[in-house]
Amino acid sequence: MGEFLTRLRNDKIGLMGLIGVLLICIIGLLAPFIAPHNPTEIFNEYRLVSPNSQFLLGTDDLGRDILSRIIYGAQVSLMVGLIAVGIGAGFGLLFGLLAGYFQGVIDNIIMRVMDVLFAFPDLLLALAIVAVLGPNLKNTMIAIGLVFIPVFTRLVRSSVISVKEMEYVTNAKSIGASHFRIIVRHLTPNILAPFLVQITLALSSAILAEAALSFLGLGIQPPDPSWGSMLNTSRKFMEIAPWTAIFPAVFIIFTIFCFNLLGDSLRDIFDPRLKDQ
Amino acid sequence: MYIFIIRRILSIIPVLFGITVFIFLIMHVIPGDITSILLGTEATPELKEQLKEKLGLNLPLYQQYWNWLLGVLVGDFGESLRTGAPILPEILNRFTLTFELTIFASIIAWVIAIPLGIIAGIHRNTKTDIGLRIVSLMGVSVPNFALATLLILVLSLQFNYFTPVDYVGFFENPLKNMERLFLPALVLGTAMAGSIMRMTRSSILEVLRQDFVRTARAKGIKERAVIFRHAFRNAMIPILTVIGMQIGFLLGGTVIVEQIFSLPGLGQYVLTGITQRDIPVVQGSILFIAVMFVTINLIVDLLYGYLNPRISYK
Numbered sequence: 001m002g003e004f005l006t007r008l009r010n011d012k013i014g015l016m017g018l019i020g021v022l023l024i025c026i027i028g029l030l031a032p033f034i035a036p037h038n039p040t041e042i043f044n045e046y047r048l049v050s051p052n053s054q055f056l057l058g059t060d061d062l063g064r065d066i067l068s069r070i071i072y073g074a075q076v077s078l079m080v081g082l083i084a085v086g087i088g089a090g091f092g093l094l095f096g097l098l099a100g101y102f103q104g105v106i107d108n109i110i111m112r113v114m115d116v117l118f119a120f121p122d123l124l125l126a127l128a129i130v131a132v133l134g135p136n137l138k139n140t141m142i143a144i145g146l147v148f149i150p151v152f153t154r155l156v157r158s159s160v161i162s163v164k165e166m167e168y169v170t171n172a173k174s175i176g177a178s179h180f181r182i183i184v185r186h187l188t189p190n191i192l193a194p195f196l197v198q199i200t201l202a203l204s205s206a207i208l209a210e211a212a213l214s215f216l217g218l219g220i221q222p223p224d225p226s227w228g229s230m231l232n233t234s235r236k237f238m239e240i241a242p243w244t245a246i247f248p249a250v251f252i253i254f255t256i257f258c259f260n261l262l263g264d265s266l267r268d269i270f271d272p273r274l275k276d277q
Numbered sequence: 278m279y280i281f282i283i284r285r286i287l288s289i290i291p292v293l294f295g296i297t298v299f300i301f302l303i304m305h306v307i308p309g310d311i312t313s314i315l316l317g318t319e320a321t322p323e324l325k326e327q328l329k330e331k332l333g334l335n336l337p338l339y340q341q342y343w344n345w346l347l348g349v350l351v352g353d354f355g356e357s358l359r360t361g362a363p364i365l366p367e368i369l370n371r372f373t374l375t376f377e378l379t380i381f382a383s384i385i386a387w388v389i390a391i392p393l394g395i396i397a398g399i400h401r402n403t404k405t406d407i408g409l410r411i412v413s414l415m416g417v418s419v420p421n422f423a424l425a426t427l428l429i430l431v432l433s434l435q436f437n438y439f440t441p442v443d444y445v446g447f448f449e450n451p452l453k454n455m456e457r458l459f460l461p462a463l464v465l466g467t468a469m470a471g472s473i474m475r476m477t478r479s480s481i482l483e484v485l486r487q488d489f490v491r492t493a494r495a496k497g498i499k500e501r502a503v504i505f506r507h508a509f510r511n512a513m514i515p516i517l518t519v520i521g522m523q524i525g526f527l528l529g530g531t532v533i534v535e536q537i538f539s540l541p542g543l544g545q546y547v548l549t550g551i552t553q554r555d556i557p558v559v560q561g562s563i564l565f566i567a568v569m570f571v572t573i574n575l576i577v578d579l580l581y582g583y584l585n586p587r588i589s590y591k
Contacts, residue, residue, distance in 0.1 A: 013407070013410070013411070112291060112292075112295065113295070115291075115292050115295065116292055116295035116296055116298075116299050117299075119292055119295075119296050119567050119570060119571045120296075120529075120563070120566075120567050120570065121525060121526050121528055121529025121530075121566065121570055122526070122529060123529045123530065123532060123533070124528075124529040124532065124547070124563060124566060124567075127532065127547070127548075127551060128300070128303060128304075128551075128559065128563055129303065131551040131554075131559060132303050132304065132306060204418070208420050211420060211422075211423075212420060212422060212533060215422045215533065216532070216533065216536065216548065217552070218551065228422075231422065231423060231426055232422075234426070235426060235429075235537075238426070238429075238430050239430070239433055239434065242430055242434060245426050245427070245430055246427070246430070249423040249426060249427055252420055252423050253415075253418060253419050253420070253423055256418040256419075256420065257414065257415060257418035257419075260414050260417060260418050261414060264414060
């Protein structure tokens, strides 16, 4: 852990990413305290007002404060990201451990199902699932989560296969440790590094996917604030009110960029092949 | 080599079968009665029953799947619930546009990404490399819909340029066609360029460390020749894989870009199908895209085996 922190401190790009991610998290967590207005409150006489001292980033077509909507939008993005990745990583870990540890028939069944899920471009699979379940916050998280399951399953399975022939695992087996104990105590802790890197990268994809679905009108539904849907509605009048498009776009780009910077650095730190360079 | 090719081709059959089952199942667990959605306010029990009969919804699920699968195998994807038009001709017609867009975007991505990736690799850990690393991460991080919206905004406000509205086929008027597709292709290409550039960089780095490069340098060959004749050719293999995978993902990405630039492609067809709950259309077009995706991955794998003979013996 100490070495990890030193390496992260030395990697300026990664550190920048970490600071950005923390900033977004703080904004999301403190949304009720720092947002100047209620994100759904309509100020009828202030429609499409350009940025000023009362509305720092201006207002939208219904007269809602864009800054407040962006701040609450951070909360929505983070929540969707965390829960969706939680679903994907949780099931992925379970299936990957089962497939990698037991191999044989279980492995075959799990991996063939994953092959099928892998045969769809990500966004399309999420679209199809949302189309079936109906667009709302909960279904957006489920749809994005399902898309991640095969990614995590494959990763965990291949890590398990490489770890399970190690001596400490065969030793544990020879002293009669149960399958459960071997999986929980010996395998899981030793595959965590690549798993955590994948989680960081998946978070940025999940936030991106939520924004994309909401942009298409199939994610978070109004009046709940979402960066993607804000950007989508802004398209109708962005020539006369560019701030309605620019600010949500900048926040989406900034957030995903920071997560990617962090994920990229973590991958370099955890990849033993790059350690000696 | 032949055994490898045949085995790889055969291996996609169960996947294709799984895809049809998966698509069929998720489309048939749609909550709510589809006939009431279709009939809207006119729904009476008799009309609903008639419609169910007509759409074959009274049959058991496995029978419905079997009928659909048999149709798909002979190229009959059914008809749109909304327009009554046969689906496959519409898909093929729209796919020409989506395919052209994908190719156009890929070319833009290669032209940007490969040279920059090589430069970053050669100048590893210098300011150029760090700058390019940030640029490539930006490329990956900027969502295509955000980039598209900002591009349209800047072009209209600053340059008074508006993308043409009508779409004309490439063979009718190539120039007009290219003008119409340039912005969407650029938007799609940027994200792809980011990942290709990263792959090119790491692949070049990997190859530059190897013995044959050191031997080439020791023989006194010019650095330029070492890079292009020895390193780059060997670095191409993993780059090709990423390119292939990205082309598959572009097929998904076109859904958004076609929507923003109002292009009548396959992505827009899927989206219209979804918003109108036109199940046969969604089912058919998603199946088509998934099959294309699997086929592209297959071709990439075979190419990989061809370029890297070590694979064939496995």
